[in-house]
Every structure is written in structure tokens, then in C-alpha cells.
Amino acid sequence: MADTITLEVFRYRPDEASEPVFQSYEVPLHKDWVILDALNYIKDQLDGTLSYRWSCRMGVCGSCGMMVNGKPVLTCAAFVEKYAPGPVRIEPLENFPVVRDLIIDMSDFLHKLKQVKPWIIREEEEAPDKEYLQTPSQLADYKPYSMCINCMLCYAACPVYGLEPDFVGPAALALAQRYNMDNRDQGNRQRMEALSHDHGMWQCTFVGDCSAVCPKNVDPAGAIQRYKVETATHWWKNLLLPWGKDK
Amino acid sequence: MTNPAPQTCDVLIIGAGGAGLRAAIAVAEANPDLSIGLISKVYPMRSHTVSAEGGAAAVIKENDSLDHHAYDTISGGDWMCDQDAVELFVQEAPQEMIRMEHWGCPWSREENGKVAVRPFGGMKNKRTWFAADKTGFHMLHTLFQTSLKHDKVLRFDEWFATSLLVDDGRCVGTVAIEMATGKIQAVIAKAVIICTGGAGRVFPFTTNANIKTGDGMALAYRAGVPLKDMEFVQYHPTGLPFTGILITEATRAEGGYLLNKDGYRYLQDYDLGKPEPKPVLRSMELGPRDRLSQAFIKEQEKGRTLQGPYGHYVHLDIRHLGEKIINTKLPFVRELCLKYENLDPIKEMIPVRPVVHYMMGGIHTDIHGATPLKGLYAAGECACVSVNGANRLGSNSLTELLVFGARAGKAAATFAASQNGGFQNGGFQGSAGNTIKALYADEVRRLEQQFLKKEGGTEKIATIRKEMHNAMEGGAGIYRTEDSLLQSQKEIQALKERFTRVQISDHSSTFNTELIAALELSCLLDVAEAVIQAALHRKESRGSHQRTDFPKRDDENYLVHSLAYRKDNDFPEIQYQPVTITRWAPGERVYGR
Ligand SMILES: Cc1cc2nc3c(=O)[nH]c(=O)nc-3n(C[C@H](O)[C@H](O)[C@H](O)COP(=O)(O)OP(=O)(O)OC[C@H]3O[C@@H](n4cnc5c(N)ncnc54)[C@H](O)[C@@H]3O)c2cc1C
Ligand code: SF4
Ligand code: FES
Numbered sequence: 001m002a003d004t005i006t007l008e009v010f011r012y013r014p015d016e017a018s019e020p021v022f023q024s025y026e027v028p029l030h031k032d033w034v035i036l037d038a039l040n041y042i043k044d045q046l047d048g049t050l051s052y053r054w055s056c057r058m059g060v061c062g063s064c065g066m067m068v069n070g071k072p073v074l075t076c077a078a079f080v081e082k083y084a085p086g087p088v089r090i091e092p093l094e095n096f097p098v099v100r101d102l103i104i105d106m107s108d109f110l111h112k113l114k115q116v117k118p119w120i121i122r123e124e125e126e127a128p129d130k131e132y133l134q135t136p137s138q139l140a141d142y143k144p145y146s147m148c149i150n151c152m153l154c155y156a157a158c159p160v161y162g163l164e165p166d167f168v169g170p171a172a173l174a175l176a177q178r179y180n181m182d183n184r185d186q187g188n189r190q191r192m193e194a195l196s197h198d199h200g201m202w203q204c205t206f207v208g209d210c211s212a213v214c215p216k217n218v219d220p221a222g223a224i225q226r227y228k229v230e231t232a233t234h235w236w237k238n239l240l241l242p243w244g245k246d247k
Numbered sequence: 248m249t250n251p252a253p254q255t256c257d258v259l260i261i262g263a264g265g266a267g268l269r270a271a272i273a274v275a276e277a278n279p280d281l282s283i284g285l286i287s288k289v290y291p292m293r294s295h296t297v298s299a300e301g302g303a304a305a306v307i308k309e310n311d312s313l314d315h316h317a318y319d320t321i322s323g324g325d326w327m328c329d330q331d332a333v334e335l336f337v338q339e340a341p342q343e344m345i346r347m348e349h350w351g352c353p354w355s356r357e358e359n360g361k362v363a364v365r366p367f368g369g370m371k372n373k374r375t376w377f378a379a380d381k382t383g384f385h386m387l388h389t390l391f392q393t394s395l396k397h398d399k400v401l402r403f404d405e406w407f408a409t410s411l412l413v414d415d416g417r418c419v420g421t422v423a424i425e426m427a428t429g430k431i432q433a434v435i436a437k438a439v440i441i442c443t444g445g446a447g448r449v450f451p452f453t454t455n456a457n458i459k460t461g462d463g464m465a466l467a468y469r470a471g472v473p474l475k476d477m478e479f480v481q482y483h484p485t486g487l488p489f490t491g492i493l494i495t496e497a498t499r500a501e502g503g504y505l506l507n508k509d510g511y512r513y514l515q516d517y518d519l520g521k522p523e524p525k526p527v528l529r530s531m532e533l534g535p536r537d538r539l540s541q542a543f544i545k546e547q548e549k550g551r552t553l554q555g556p557y558g559h560y561v562h563l564d565i566r567h568l569g570e571k572i573i574n575t576k577l578p579f580v581r582e583l584c585l586k587y588e589n590l591d592p593i594k595e596m597i598p599v600r601p602v603v604h605y606m607m608g609g610i611h612t613d614i615h616g617a618t619p620l621k622g623l624y625a626a627g628e629c630a631c632v633s634v635n636g637a638n639r640l641g642s643n644s645l646t647e648l649l650v651f652g653a654r655a656g657k658a659a660a661t662f663a664a665s666q667n668g669g670f671q672n673g674g675f676q677g678s679a680g681n682t683i684k685a686l687y688a689d690e691v692r693r694l695e696q697q698f699l700k701k702e703g704g705t706e707k708i709a710t711i712r713k714e715m716h717n718a719m720e721g722g723a724g725i726y727r728t729e730d731s732l733l734q735s736q737k738e739i740q741a742l743k744e745r746f747t748r749v750q751i752s753d754h755s756s757t758f759n760t761e762l763i764a765a766l767e768l769s770c771l772l773d774v775a776e777a778v779i780q781a782a783l784h785r786k787e788s789r790g791s792h793q794r795t796d797f798p799k800r801d802d803e804n805y806l807v808h809s810l811a812y813r814k815d816n817d818f819p820e821i822q823y824q825p826v827t828i829t830r831w832a833p834g835e836r837v838y839g840r
Contacts (some may be wrong), residue, residue, distance in 0.1 A: 015755035032489055044709035048761040049753040053289075055456040058492045058583060060384055061293045077586055099427055100758040110290070110404070118392040120351040129341075131348045133360030139353060146353050146385065150292055175392075182351060 006087035052102035062149035072156035116176035121187025145178035154210035167200020170210035170220030253433035256284035262442030263287035264294030265648035266627025273656025299383020300495035302375035303645035305340035324636020325790035343649035418623035429756025437663035451716035465770035473810035478782035479607035484539035486602025488557035520839015530839035540601035562596035616655025626655035637790020704750030
């Protein structure tokens, strides 16, 4: 095995140039290194101007998502060795505007997250000295959807989001379901109303790319599927039984 | 850079981790009229609270009592905790945890639907609430998502605070860089709360994320606020070699063993009790972190550790727990081992060694989170109340974020509401306005001269950082002596001087991460200086601060908090303040007997 590997890194610095370019860096190929370690090596030793986000280096903060050889991954969880002999192409996450180098603008997601009301909605809050009961199986119902680290890999993989930027998107929908399915919550209807104008959801064809790339097994595709079924029944019920009350 | 109009708010919070978000919600609930600014150098859900694994302590079960929690905390802290603070901490903890439950935190449950608790190191009863082994992640996301419903919270995501604005003995805001554009802005407020987290990155081998660089501590310190008890740095006994990724104490709480190279449970040789097959509270593997980390070093000296490419290590064995327990209670541990260490803990032992984890010290505050500087509050890991004393117990920190985040939020809200003078309308007005304007201009000049427009620097950021790491690990690690500390002091002083010639190759204004790294390094150097100075002056051994030249605890002279005050062109000045004792006279720390 060679002891170095070449990284071809997407560079875009709007202050200096209007067009992005690829820049090659040769870095040591260490068995223990992940792509993020290689980027840190570049930043510390070769080129201090390279910009990217990272923090925890343990796959939980969600900062370090990038396209590596065309696939969205967490770079702190992707061993360099896997890409040997290289070269390895590193680009910012697809479907997002690029701020600079490997840094994308994800403010759109923050707006969408708020739109789905990701908090417990109840008519009344219980007394502050009493817990709500929730059995392990009730917890298990929504738990997978609560594991989302907001890493944006699913948005980078989503063909609909690429075409229809209004689409609220896989992670935000999974988080809406996370609350809908929590037995402590009563906000199902409010969230459904907030999403009723989302056309993107109906264009989702369940290719399941989002679930395939999710590093936390959240299965946003499953959440979307569920949502569509629920919305459809809700619509039918309202049509047939206008007096019908659903949660 | 031109003078963009300043941002204004009633209460400004710097830092949006667990403490900052809890404070923001507390302000919004306490007084809906107040506007709240929330600055964070990363998106809130990226904050380091996200990495916490094991759990958060609060008394909830019938067989437990507030006094037990208080006693465990105080003895765990080697009697350095302020007992008035601990008493209200344990008292307010349960209601704070229940609020988290009401906000949707997915706590692990018992069959009957009640919240489950697990044992934790140094705790005599089971009282650690957990959300599998991703407690901090779930708490942070719950707090962040809950904060979204409060429209009064105005977020400044990816803004980096560079200094505090202090006018006439009062903190009135901050200067910050909007990272996406490079704009330098003043954010003016009637009250400011610092919630910027810890500073583990002063050491080379740490569980702390890249962003834990002690910025808020340095900002307060530079504004004349003392840093308290900085000599107390916690090593966690079980980090993965090379990455420093934490293997949570919950592995030992569930029944994991620590084994030396002979497969022997060596903790039995260090006055921590007898090895039993099942975990025993406050004993052996469930002893406190300082004692376990110190035992590792002793084993190493006896030649009984193993040696790998990244130094000495021992084994953490959880194989006997079986696949089911590991998958339900410790799934993240398994994921981390598989993904980062390429081993499966169901079948293999996990290599571990002590790793820098937590700063017990921080910005000096009272029980309301107020600092000695009017208008300035602090909460969370960056603050020192102190409930952690000389050694924090695992799972007390997440609870502390809630209790003292909420307290600081309420206190700051009350203070802000009582202030009507000067600067509230759009900022730079009147004589106070002129002072602030001048302070802001000074800070812009400093940033430009020292960093942004500077040419011809010769010192690499990475080199200075690495040498700082060596200096801290070499002289201010688990065991310290006067000589080792003096050596570190000399090295840090030289590095501070070299830092004035730091090289910045990136001069663009858009998302300049090299500039941020340089600013963070300057904060780390200030924190390092305070740690060393406080450690030099404490001539005793207590909790995490172990001086081989003064191996005994000395209550007569050192049952006091240290306060480090910054001095221009000199080492910090250390003053002392008594520890508050209410009901628990200093005694021996007994574990396993
Ligand atoms: C791996 C790990 C596991 C842990 N497990 C546990 C556990 O099981 N139980 C427990 O009780 N404790 C645990 N701890 C400790 C606990 O997680 C931390 O002490 C706590 O989360 C700190 O929270 P915080 O809100 O004070 O700071 P953080 O969560 O670190 O947040 C700091 C905030 O300040 C912002 N900030 C910092 N500097 C600036 C600046 N210059 N400008 C603008 N914003 C800034 C950051 O962006 C961030 O939003 C663990 C710690 C680690 C490292
Ligand atoms: S659903 Fe998965 S891929 Fe999408 S943001 Fe959440 S964790 Fe990332
Ligand atoms: S750095 Fe946090 S997820 Fe990769």
C-alpha cells in the first residue's frame, strides 16, 4: 500500500474568484485516519485557507457531512483507507448553496424545521412535579425518528429537494413524525395543517436514497410514506365525514 | 470594515449548548416582554452537549434522598463544593429533569412507564436518568427544538464572540464576527450570560470537541472577572486511544470491568473496594473518576498496563454483559467501537486510557449565576458556582446546565427588566453610547491589526497549539509538581509571546476558519495560564489536583477556592475565598468500604 493518497478538494472562495476549482493535496495514508483527519492535516500543515465544518469527531454533532467520491457521508466516520489508492474527491453537500469551500448554507433547513413545530404540543402541561408515563414500547414507536443529527446527508441525496426547494424534506418530516408518534404529544393536526401545502412530499417516489445515506438509521423515507398515508386518510375522512373528528 | 448598526436585545446569551438554551427558555418564560439574543459559533445542535452519553442525575426514586445526592456530590468533590450551592442544586434537579421530560426528552423507561435510572460513578444510589447512551444528544435536541417555539429568541447562528463590551463597570454586550460574511458587529444588551462550555482543548488528548476552547472563560478573564478553581481538571478514566472518544461510565455502571495486562481488576489495589461480579455502588469500577485515573498512572508505573501505538492502555471488558444489554443500554458504545476502533465489544475487550474530560473550574459566579461584573452572568461548564468542587461526579454536569442555566436566565431577566437607562433604543446614543462606540471601534482595530490585515506572521497556529498541548500534558497533567508546573509556565509564557507573530494566510471575509482557529488559540493560551498558576499555588493534593510534592489534603490552608485574576504582562494573581460549608464537615473520602 502506498503511504500517501491524493485528495481533490473543491475550493470556492467568493472573495477571490467567482468560479470553483479543484485543488489536489497529497496527505499521509494512515490506517486510523478518517477523511476529516486528512482535511485537518491539510489545514494545519499544507494550506490554512481550506474551510470546512467539524466539531465532535464522533459522528454525533452532524457538522462534517460532505460528498466523498460523489456520495454524502460524515467525514469523521469515513476511513481514508477505504478510498485507497485514490484520488479521493471531496465536495460540499449537493443541493445546497455553497458559502465557501466545503461549507454549505443550511439556513433553509432551520426554517423548515421550525415550520413542522418540533416540540411537544398539549392543551395543558402536567404539574411540574409529575412525569408523563411512557412505556418502553411507546418510546420505541418514535425513537428511531428522534435519532436525527441534522447532518443534511439525506437532503444531499434527495432527488426531489434538488428540483423542488420548497419541499420540507426528509429530516424535517421525520422530526414531525417523531413528535406525532410520541404519546405525550397532541399536535398531530397542527403539524398536518402546516404541511398541507407541501407539494414536494407528493413527488417523493420512495426511491429511499435518504434512508440509504442516513448514518443514524432514521429512515426518513418510512416517515414520509407514513405521512402520506395519514394525510390521505385524513383527507378522505374529512370529505366523507365532515363532522368527523380526528386527533 | 464599516460600522454596521449594532444589534440590540434585552438579554444576550453567548453559547447555545445545554446551558445557553435552558437559559434562553428561562428568560422567555420569566418575562415575555424581553427580547433574547442567542449567539453561537456553531448551530445550536452542534454544541458539545450533544456528545454527552451517560446521563443526568436527579433524585426521583423513593429509596433515594436529596441529602444522599448532596453527600455524594460533596464527598466526590473532596469537600471543595460550596454546600449551599449543592443543596439547591440537588433540590431543583428533579423538577428541571421533569421539565425536560415534559418537553419531550426520550428518557429510557421502566416497564410501568416511569423514568428509569442507572447507577453512576461515586453515587450511592441509582439516580442517573438516561436516554440510552445518548443522553446529551437527546437533551440538546429537545432543548433546541423547544426553544424554536419561543419567538422572542433571536438567534445569531455561527457568530463568534471576540470580546465583552464593558462600560463603567458594567457588561453591556459583546463584539462578534458573523462568520458567513466576516462582518464585525456589536451586540448590545442589558444583561449578558456566558454559556460557552469547557476548555478541554488546552490538552492534547481529550474527549472534548474541537469547539471547546474556553472562549467565554477567556472573554470574562480579559474583562477582569476572576476564573475560579482552574487547577481542577478532570481526567475520565476510559477514553479510546488516539481519538480520545469517550466510552461512557455507563459501561461500568452496567457491570464492565477494568483489567490490567494480566486480566486483573487492579482497582482493588487502590483502596476502592473488593471485586464483586456485579457492580457495587461507590466501589471499584464505580469509584470516582479522579481516583480511577490516578490508579491507572500507578499501574503504568508498575509496568502492568499494555502498550500500543498511542501509548499505554488497559482493558475495559463488557463481554460478559451479553449482546442484549449492550444493544439496548449501550448501543452508541458499540457503534463507536465498531466505527472508530474497528472492534466489537460483544466479542473483544476495549482498549482505554485516561483522557482530559471536564473543567471543574470556570468563571466565578454566585448561586444566581451572577459574576462580580455587573450585568454579566455565566452558567454551564464555563462557570464555577461551585457544585463540582475538586472532582465532578459523572452525570452531575448535564443537570447543572439545567439548574444553573435556568437560574442565570431568571436572574438576568430580572436584572434586564430593572434597567431602563441609556442604550436600549438602537444602541449608540448618549454618552454611554459614545463609550460603547469607542470600545467597539477599539475591538475592530485589534482584530484587524492582530489578525485580519496582518502580514508577515511567522508562527504557525498548529505549531503553537501543539507546543501548548505538550506543555500542559507534560507539566499540568494527572500528577504535578512545582518543577513540572514551573516548566509549563515558562513554556506557555514563551508561546504567548510567539503568538503575537502568528501567521494568518487567509484574508478573506467569508467563513474564515483560520481566523477563528487563531482566536480560539489565544483563548486557550489564557486558560492554560490560569490553570498553571492556580495549580502552582495550591500546595496540597485534593480531588483531581494531585501534587506529588504535597501528597496530602490540607484543610487548614487550602479549604478555599482559588480566584485567578488576569494581569497585563505578568502571571495572573491568585486570591482565595472560603468554601461554604453548611452541614457536612470535611471528612475522609471512603469508597468500597
Ligand atoms: C464526551 C462527553 C461525554 C459527557 N457525558 C456526560 C454525561 O453523561 N453526563 C454529564 O452530566 N455530563 C457529561 N459530560 C459533560 C457535559 O456534557 C458538558 O459539561 C456540558 O454539556 C457542557 O454544556 P454547556 O452548555 O456548558 O456547553 P456546550 O454544550 O459546550 O456549549 C457551548 C456553546 O457555546 C458556544 N460558544 C463557545 N464559544 C463561543 C464564542 N466564542 N462565540 C460564540 N459562541 C461560542 C458554542 O457554539 C456552544 O453553543 C460529557 C462531556 C463529554 C465531552
Ligand atoms: S435523517 Fe439521517 S441523514 Fe437526514 S439529517 Fe437526520 S441523521 Fe442526517
Ligand atoms: S465532526 Fe461531528 S459528526 Fe463528524
